[in-house]
Amino acid sequence: VFIAYLIYNRSRLKQDSRLQQEVILQQDLATKAVLQAEEAERKRISGELHDGLGQLFSAVKMNLSALADHIQFEDDHGEKMFEKTMSLVDESCKEVRVISHQMAPNILLKSGLATAVRDFIDKLDDRKLKVNLSTFGLNERLDQNVEMVLYRVIQEAVNNVIKHAAANTLDIQLSKDEEGINVMIEDNGKGFDHNDLDEFEGIGLKNIRSRVEYLKGQVDFSSTQGAGTLVAIFIPL
Ligand SMILES: Nc1ncnc2c1ncn2[C@@H]1O[C@H](COP(=O)(O)OP(=O)(O)OP(=O)(O)O)[C@@H](O)[C@H]1O
Ligand SMILES: [Mg+2]
Structure with a gap:
């Protein structure tokens, strides 16, 4: 038995x-x-x-x-x-x-993530916000889904900096190694309390989270009032 x-x-x-x-x-x-x-x-x-x-x-x-x-x-x-x-x-x-x-970023389909992000950043007014973009290991094209999701996520994070942070510097790092893709978006603005995403009325941060989850990745927000915000994303390959 x-x-x-x-x-x-x-x-x-x-x-x-x-x-x-x-x-x-x-x-x-x-x-x-x-x-x-x-x-x-x-x-x-x-x-x-x-x-x-x-x-x-x-x-x-x-x-x-x-x-x-x-x-x-x-x-x-x-x-x-x-x-x-x-x-x-x-x-x-x-x-x-x-x-x-x-x-509908044609440039993303044509030239890939790094170029599309560069193009988006170049259109911002650098008198108000100085953006430093650095990319490593992104010479080859990524999966189209991954490119589109990451482009939208970066767009939203940058728009949040423009809308809410009152920052004057923004650092963006895109890098790829054997394990996956890392994206870091860091501003020197006023920061915010991110502990309860569901409390916010906006949908930007929630969208970032669900898009990253769709790619089986991880997103961390770290922010302190008055000391800027870091959005760190990892997508496994
Ligand atoms: N980089 C940032 N610096 C300071 N505050 C931020 C930053 N990013 C987000 N926030 C705060 O988090 C809140 C939620 O952001 P979220 O993107 O979800 O919504 P939203 O930008 O207000 O609206 P939506 O994205 O729907 O247009 C914002 O209202 C803002 O108070
Ligand atoms: Mg937003």
Whole structure:
């Protein structure tokens, strides 16, 4: 009876672990589907912005500048207002372009993570925030999923620094060795209490966590009030 019980128990344990594996597999597939749907939707919105709003703004700009040749301004004020409006329209054109490129980063697909992050950083105003980016061992392309997830995660962490940290320096390190990929994003801003992510209304940090978990990686936030924030990510290969 004892032996029969042992055999029964072993086969039950085996079944349990098979069931667990199946659940994990299904969860992974679901996360993957959500991430892919998100990327597809971003690509769609990016296209609409670029081809719809972007073209409209360009047309407005063209018409306005054509109008300028026909208008007689009554005074200086009128002319100044017109010039201001022109430069607002010009800025809007550029903004739409930047947003649409950030939403669907072609450069990521074409040239890989390091180049895409560099490109994103180059567009920031370095008078307010000095960014140092260093990369090691990233000459070869990574898995497309890994690149996309890490790009989004870095984008969110950098946007958080811009939005919340009031920092003037940001260090980003991307490196790869035999074990995996390390990403460190460190600012010298005001820091925050990160112990309970669920307390925050925002979804940025929660998204970072779930994306990294999807890649079976690990993310650590370390931050002290007044002494900056470090986001450290490891993705095993
Ligand atoms: N680098 C940082 N420096 C200081 N505070 C930060 C930093 N990153 C995040 N925080 C704090 O953590 C909170 C939660 O961040 P999270 O990205 O989840 O949300 P959010 O940026 O406020 O909104 P969302 O990302 O949804 O647009 C922020 O509101 C901010 O108070
Ligand atoms: Mg955020």
